[in-house]
C-alpha cells in the first residue's frame with residue numbers, strides 16, 4: 001500500500017476494529033480530535049503516524065483495553081490517566097460518586113474516605129464536585145497510588161477550601177490517623193470471585209488482578225471494609241460500596257449484621273443493584289442510674 005492511499009477514511013474503512021474504537025485509536029495515533037478525523041478524512045497521512053496506528057490496532061485486536069492503549073479514560077466528566085497498574089474506571093461507578101455526594105449534601109466541609117482508590121477516580125470526582133470536602137484516598141498498591149497522585153495533582157485544585165487530596169498507601173484503614181472520623185466512606189473494592197470466568201475475558205485480562213478479585217468468594221474485601229467502618233465513621237456517617245451484580249443481598253446482610261441502619265442498594269443504569277450502603281448506628285447510650 002502506498003503512503004498516498006493512507007487516509008483516515010481509508011484506514012477506518014479497512015479496519016477490523018469496531019468503528020468507535022478505531023476512531024479513538026486513530027485519533028490518538030494522529031493527535032487529532034474527532035472533528036479533525038472528519039474534516040481531514042481524505043488528507044494523506046504521515047507514515048510514522050500510520051505505523052503507530054497499525055501498532056495500536058494490532059494490540060487492540062489482541063485484546064488490550066482501549067483505555068490502556070490511549071492511557072486515559074473519562075469518568076464523571078474528567079479525564080483520568082490510566083495504566084496497567086489500575087482498574088479502568090467504569091461508568092457504573094459514577095453511581096457511587098453520586099450517592100456519596102447526596103449523602104453528604106447537607107454536611108458542611110464533609111470528610112470523605114475512598115478505600116482502594118486505583119486511578120483516584122472516585123476520590124477526585126467527589127473532590128471536584130464538593131470543593132469544601134476533605135478527601136482521603138487509600139490504596140495498598142504503590143503503583144496505583146502513583147497514578148492516583150498524578151490524577152489528583154492534575155484534576156484537583158490544591159487551593160480549594162477542602163485542600164488537596166490526602167493519598168495514603170496501606171491496606172484499607174491501616175494507614176489512616178486513628179483520630180480521623182469520616183462522614184462518608186466509599187469503596188469500589190475487588191469483588192469478583194477468584195473462580196469467575198470473567199477474569200479470563202475481555203479487558204479484565206489486562207487489568208491488575210488485585211483490583212478485580214479478592215482471590216476468595218468475592219466478598220472478603222467488602223467484609224473487611226464493613227467490619228471496621230463503624231469505628232471510622234462520624235455519627236450519622238455513611239458507608240457505600242460497589243459490588244457484583246449478584247452480591248447486593250449479601251452485602252446488605254453484612255451491613256445490617258454490623259449494625260448499620262437504613263441499609264439499601266441502588267441500581268445502575270442497566271437496572272442492576274450495583275452499590276449498597278448504610279448509616280452508622282448511633283453508639284448505644286449507657287445511662288448510669
Ligand code: GLN
Pocket residue numbers: 087090188189190191192204211212213
Ligand atoms: N466492575 C468490574 C467488572 O466487573 C469489577 C470491578 C471490581 O472488582 N471492583 O468488570
